[in-house]
Amino acid sequence: MEQRPPSRPRVAWEEDESSQESSSLVEPIEVCEVEPLQPDAIWLPVYEEEEEAVDFIEAYVRNLERDEVQKMKFLSNVVTVCTTAQEKGLLEGLDIFCCRNKLAENIQALLEEKPVDYLCTDVWQEALLATAALSNVETALEGEMLSLVAACISRVFFLLRNEDLDTQITVMILENLDIMLKSLLISSLGSSVWEKFQSILEMLLYFTTSSSIVVQANATERIWKLVGFLHSCFCEEPFGKYIQPSQRTAIVLRTLEMMRNYSMYDDEYGYAEFILDIAIQDPASWLMDVPNILRFIHESLSNCTTAEHLKLFSVLCILANEFPRELLISILTDLPTLDSTTLDIWKATLSLPMNSEEILQELQNVLRDKRVCSFFEVNTVDLSTVHLAMMRPKDQALVELCDPERLQVCLRLQSLPMLSLALRALTMLSERPKMGRKLLVLLPDVMNTLLYDNRHITEKALTVFENVIGYLEKTEASPIALALAERLLPLFNNESSEVQERSILLFKDLMECVVWWKKGEMKKTVRRALIPLLFRMSDETESVAKASAVVLLACTMFLKWKQLEHLAQNEDITRIREYLLKQKSRRVDEYLQQSLPYLEDAQANLRQEAVKFIGLAVYHAGIQSEEKLNELIQALQLVTKDVDSSLCVLAAQTILCLRSRIKRPIPLWVQLAELFCWPCIARAYGSV
Template structure:
């Protein structure tokens, strides 16, 4: 019924020109109609401005005002003022909200409208502003704040520059009343009203800039940062033509308010978004200069907020503005001032380094991984238009490493994250990973390192960076080429790497450590190596897969550097290298400088790696320990060597053939290093290691060191009395393993240490069975110990070792006289009869049958 009534009013008014009698029926009751419309509006919810009834009521009022023979315009407008005032008063405690709703409707009519409409709308705002100063029931509260203050002040101040004098006057009057109302609401501030009289405001209209200064003096104590942001946004939007206001005043408003305001992240983002959206349409020089100053002012005070906001506005810098993109134009504004450029570059580096794996939002606002992609793209665009080369040069090490880490991050992006960032770049040939690599290339070329770029390309380094499988290889290639840069730059990169690695961060620590370890090949960084020595212990205990072994390779480089160890050239294949290419232990004494001894602080941490769960770490630790032993002196040397020898014994049976070989070789070296009173203890450890060394003469791993003559297939009776075991060893003759060769050499050294010439002779010819017999013949009391040492080898994954262990146990059984000991031998052999290998089980069965009569 309400809508029908309002629609009928509109219909009557629209037919007046054709039938005047219709209007005569309405003319004498139009005041009642207006009052009825007012009642209908009062019944509408005050928090909903766009209800159908409210819209239809406004249309009815407009239709009545446009009808001929109606009330005069002044009477109609007066009626409208009365109606609006009634709406505010009737809202009760929600009066402030209703007031703001009305202002929200009226403000659009003050711009981009015919001059008469602007004037009438401004008059309504002024009349309403005057009314609210006399309405005692209208009060703001904590729950109902006057949030439209900034928007009103902005619009009214700009309207004071309109061409129409009446509109300017109404705007000044509205500002005066608005100020009075705000002071009334904040009486606790005790602001004297006479300082801001209406006459004084009128006098200020003579000049635009004094007007702005006066307005800000009026409201400066009441404008919150959010209000100031509203004014700035209104002013920025007024900079694009056609504008009903003074562009000069709007520019000055932006300048003044942006200088001294305190904004939050979201407010800075709103300002940047508004600039970004309106910049393509702003052509006036004074306006563009104002935006330059605003961006620089905001950057100076809020660099992180500005950078984050710009990245969110255009992650891929694609929106066109002439020959450049809008974002690139804004970035160039920011980089036009050296101090601002320095701050922005630091913020971009911070974003590149901020890779929280826990944040995986599907929007650019919350996802640091996507923002870092945007930062990478931005850096590329900025470097293509170099305006800040000096600032880039000052932080080149940090920027270079941040981009390198970004390449690593990009290889780990999910498909969803790639699509989020790259949806604007479907036509671009660069994928995110290629874009990140391109940024590195552009940076190096811009800073004059074209030769390094070409060298990395020739070695396939750039392509290697694209894949997760070859990424670290690409990092090594890049690091090797960067080692050819001037020493000050190498030093800066090395120092920054050490600084970064001083705090563990799983997102980039592996790449950083690979680069740092590669740089240890620089022979002129010796005075800076203390920083590496401080961080290595933390990463030796890292849970990151592959990190301990990587650090150990770095420590090995330290011990072999020319300025650390004299007597050999780094990189040469001398005695420190295995024939197959593996790093082994130095055989000769080396003359060491004091600098080399600093690495000994890492000795306890390196020894811990012998118990590591990673075979690579165990293998990498052994050569390092060999070099460190050479640096020890006096009692410390012998004590540490004995301790190490004890830890090496379990590694003889390691699952890794490399670890077995290197541990045996290092054990051999420990025999040669112990001197003085500690020799007796070393001999005991050597005696306890003879059986494992003998058994490993039969080791058949895949690392072939040499091809000895085939072992003759002799009957077992030729080696064992009484025709024992006619079964030949599994596999017969053929190639032997590196562990076999290491065991053979270790047994020779053991014979020399024990002064047992026969052992040296037998070991030199690899007569394992004869060595077993000699061990029992030399000391029968240790037969039981030998039995216990053989037992674990029955579980060896190598068939050869299990077979030899059964043979040795049978030989030991011949030396046993007590029934209890024979029972244990028989029990062990009975278990061996269940072996999956027919050869091993058959030999165990034969041995049990031979030993049974003795039992």
């Protein structure tokens, strides 16, 4: 005899989805043993009420030749008999009748006799209703019912893959599926309800990972409705503990994920919010899988709306309140260590006002945790004091924190959260001259943090440099100034206007720190700063533009270029541009390369300055290299599609003139090209 399948039909979902589309999700079932078949069911209490329906069912199961009308009538009569028995209290013996006539097996056979993509929707809908009605039968049918339910769910969701399915039919099928699933749970609201729910949930969760978005959404919605239904039935007590932990986590993650796909005005969004509220009310049951939930929050924060951002951080807040230790450890060890979103989560966690004291106390324990220290390959002593960076800066705490050797270990960790703590400590210490001077040995490590290109880290590092440089003598500051000035140049074009302004002003301080015998080395860096400063003089942020003008003037004085100094004093951008382009060709080539990235700047006025600069550079330098001209044309072509129409025209005019140089390499033709093309370009650039 065949073995009975498990009560939770897992094996059907072990194969990949593509192999399931042409086969059933369930195995054959064993028919229960019953008494010898009687000639009829006259003994059945419901027989007197539904004699014709009972007789038809018995005749149907004996006759192997059945047409479509008989199949529909069979399903309809199953609904009639089971419904009447339920309504009039005539359920006695109905389980024996159903088992003898293999009703669950016959319904399942009707579902599976057609391919999964066959649009036999009338039969399938009636089969769903028959399954729902059959759910009222006693537990003798429990195993058979779960197998039948698996077949129903499978057929419905594979049917939903069909894009031609009528919307009204889809709604009806899903409504009947909901009725069937709720009926199965209502019939066993006792101790077995959770086992049945877990089995149904496992079936539905399989389809939440379908390649079809429609299937994913509808499977998730079925889960939401069942959870909401059980919540209404067990509103007096948290029921999450009765569901398997992995299933709870899966429901929460799918809910958060689906919230990204709906507007807050959609019904589906309302369902999702309701389920999330259930989880938040009982976090110990629903949100206990901190690493998985945290990873999902991390993945979602990079591309979500403001409303979704707030919802995700509300979940983060619950995690911090309920599982502070697990959350901190998970941020440090489970999330990408050098990712900006990880740092955002870390900062948000440590700054939550409702539980900040508890979090900060837990932070001290976490930094001594063997798992964390092992992850970073350091000993517990190295991390033991850095938590003080989050405390109020009392004298005793600062003295304990001022340990350059331990801070250096933290600065060298490949982790933005740990760097944030270390730099916060250095910021506090650098505000006190005596302690700030002790940090000189750490400045090379602080400089290396600029490579991570993270605004939060960069701003803290700039603060440390601004404070410490002011305490040092020139001979102490000069070596770090030479190295740091080179690192600051990329920051002039940082996305953050605050970083731009601070790095530009710090560059001026560094020029003043260099001892006289090292000024030759510094001049090379200062010359490379001229073009970024010139472009930033046109920045839309007034403070950045003003700082650029001030520092450009300081650069001209440092280089002792008197004529350029005079132009910088007057902030004459047009003539400064011309002055730079009339220098040696080697310098013009370098300036030209520096200008190219500004063609893609977020600010339209800087893109315009770049187009003007390139046109004038070719004009003044007399560039004839076809390879070089083609390179510039290719760069300018991107600007011809700019949203600013005037900029498109300017770029097109410049390209036309560059192409004329390629077509007319002979000096005479060059002169003609300049005669007819360049004057108009020159006027556009303000050079004539």
